[in-house]
Amino acid sequence: MEQTILIIDDDAKLQDLLTEYLENSGFKVASLLNGQEALSNVRNVAPSLIILDVMLPGKDGLEVLRDIRTESTVPIIMLTARGDDADRIVGLELGADDYLSKPFNPRELLARIKAILRRFDNSTTKVSSHQIECAGIALxxxxxxxxxxxxxxxxxxxxxxxxxxxxxQPNHEFSRDDLMTKVWGREFNAYDRSIDVHISKLRNILKPYNEHAHRIRTVWGKGYMFLSD
Known part of the structure; x- marks a missing residue:
């Protein structure tokens, strides 16, 4: 089945370039130049993945991301200005799955898209054809x-x-390298905050439940583990 990528970016030239590149790579592409109609397009197009620029006219990309996440878990890659750590971190906290700094090589974007879609497919098939249970928590x-x-x-x-x-793998020490490879499908970069931000989000989810607030432990100098007791 052909997968649809929705591009939301006000740079028409970049849209044309990415549309041609992604279509040549086997994807169907839909596009928007602003975020005003993003949510209605997500409903109508039902994209497999969204490429969303932070710097949009009118309603910016972070507002659009917040709107989409109120009713959809569609994978989203944020496009940010190089060196703008604040937008990256806020985007991840709001529910973006990955980010890429402009300018970028379309081949890298394609690799990120394929990795996320593969991860998404795995999460709905072999990784999770059954319920995972540990320490009174079910996934x-x-x-x-x-x-x-x-x-x-x-x-x-x-x-x-x-x-x-x-x-x-409860009580197993995962390095950041391990998690980046398993979850994001790429090598860990010391400047990449993706893992830490998503771990923080999961901890915030567990925090209101006193029995489970401690489940995700930091292994100093290495990474993280999920505690079974």
Whole structure:
């Protein structure tokens, strides 16, 4: 089945370049030059993945991201200005799955797209054809749902994959390299905050539940682990 990529960017030349490149790579492409109609397009187009620029006229990319996340867990790659760490971190905190700094090589974007879609497919098939349970927490990755005390919490595709990796091997010390390879499909970069921001989001989800607030532990100098007790 042909997968659709929705590009939301006010740079028409970049849109044309990416559209041609992605179509030649086997994707169907839809595009918008602003964020005003983003949510309605997500509903109508039902994209497999969204490429979303932060610097949009009118409603900026972070506002658009916030709107989309109120009703969709579609994977999203944010495009940010080089060196703008604040936008990257806020974007990840709001639910973006990955980010790429402009200017970038279209081949790198394509690699990120394929890695995320592969991760998303895995989270709904072999990784999660069954429910993962550990320490009174259940993860239904096919539905991207975390169940704690009979409450259901919706996760993003990346949060789902990260939580699945941690829960499937409780008390195992995962290095940042391990998690970056398993979850993001690329090598860890010391300047990349993706892992730390998503771990922080998962901790905030667990925090209201006193019995589980401690589950994700930092292994200093290495990475993280999920505690079973």
């Amino acid at each position: 239904e990755a096919s539905r991207q749902i975390l169940i704690i005390d009979n409450e259901q919490i919706t996760l993003s595709p990346t949060e789902t994959k990260l939580m699945a990796e941690l829960m499937r």
